[in-house]
Amino acid sequence: MTILFALISFAALREFVTLTHSRRSDHWVLLGMFGIIIPFQYWLVWTAWYGLFTIFIPVYCFLLMPAITALHGDTERFLERVSAQQWAVMISVYCVSHVPALLTLDVPGFEGRSLLLIAFLIITVQGSDVLQYIFGKLFGRHLMSPKVSPSKTWEGLVGGLATSSLLGALLSFLTPFSLLQAAGVAFIACLMGFLGGLVASAIKRDQGVKDWGHLIEGHGGMMDRADSLVFAAPIFFHTVRYFWT
Template sequence: MNELFKRTITGFIYVFLLLSAIMLNADAFDFLFLSFGIICLFEFKRLIRLKELHIFLLFLLVWWLFIHLKTYPFSVYILLLATLLANIYLTMMLFNEKTPIRKQSNNTKLLISLLYIGGGCIFMPLIYKYENNPNPNYFYQNIFNNESQITMIGLLCIIWASDSFAYLTGKAFGKHKLFERISPKKTIEGFVGGLIGAMLIATAISYYSGRPLWQWLILAVILVVTGAVGDLVESSFKRIAKVKDSGTILPGHGGLLDRLDSLIFASPFAYLTLLIFDLF
């Protein structure tokens, strides 16, 4: 019961911080994910045995360039491409048992850390800024006066719903392993259940948003698929490091990276999806 109580309190504080920052303003959300990024980098650095401390200075520099300086859209596209390529590389590494990232050079580990963790955390505030327009859905403007608020809450709720539904359906019906070598408990049935749950939440979110239902459904699929891969990627690092959790900062939950792995990995794909939507 004590463990359940700790998990509940920690989860409540975590959700409260996220929702408060979203509803407050872009600066609060920026600062929150800057803090999250530093903590996740520290946890990831230990998992892969990266010795260099200047990863934190590099992260702060990249953050400053893309969040607090007025950058040209083209520069954001370069960061997006680099982050996506890093994530694709990590996805390919799931199928390569012979060359784990811990055996890579320090420069490679530094670059992967900066793009995978740093880039993932940077694209959350960039999505907030990209969607920073008045909510065109007049009926709900008294609740969400800005489209960025409903978009960020929607992204979080889709990820959380996917995790919850995947756990429940996997526990009840799971028989076929999704990726047994990396995560023995994850099942195909759980993944399908998570996808269904995410699409239900996406349908509900679309009523409050200026974006149409079809965009939210596609976004849900993108988030679930890339989020599942992100979870497997982090699990692979923990498996190689022979640890259960990435850290201990969240009592009852483990490390912050354990809670944000799906979101961090999925955020650049979500940003790309929103860009593509607005081309049509």
């Protein structure tokens, strides 16, 4: 599972990098993103080194990456390039790595079944995407952010969150949560999933593209499939860790 999501991060990071501006002086940073940051972050997941796993990218990498770029003396669009690199690593690697990190959680009475937490997260968040689309098509009248995502409506959001929370409650048998706890956790994860998809759409609009890539015929790239998990996974992980371990 850890290797699988490392490969997903690799594909997603590649898609992000190809959409953003870079210069020759960024090549060492880009090489480090693929050759060092991804393997090391997922090694930290593999070894369950929580203390370093949570700060390696947002502290050490975020400080070192712009420093390496600055050492090359290339200041053209410096802030834009550095910000794009940091945000690429944040959503493609750091956030996504929280999915397999669920396997490292030691929930009393739930030993050996952490894989079911991943199943619960993916089913509810991805299910919420589908349900929001269905409710939007059936009842959507009020657009939420037409310039960012013309298909998202308030009716779709409310209907999708309500039914995905119910779905979470029905799947409570997969988790250490009670019925109400499962509904609440699913609601939070799906709300964050919605925000993740909205942010991903905003980035695509900013770059003038419809899809992140063409990895999956008719469905865009890897990030088009994983954008909801980007915001949902870290919040779900830390919610479970703080309240159930």
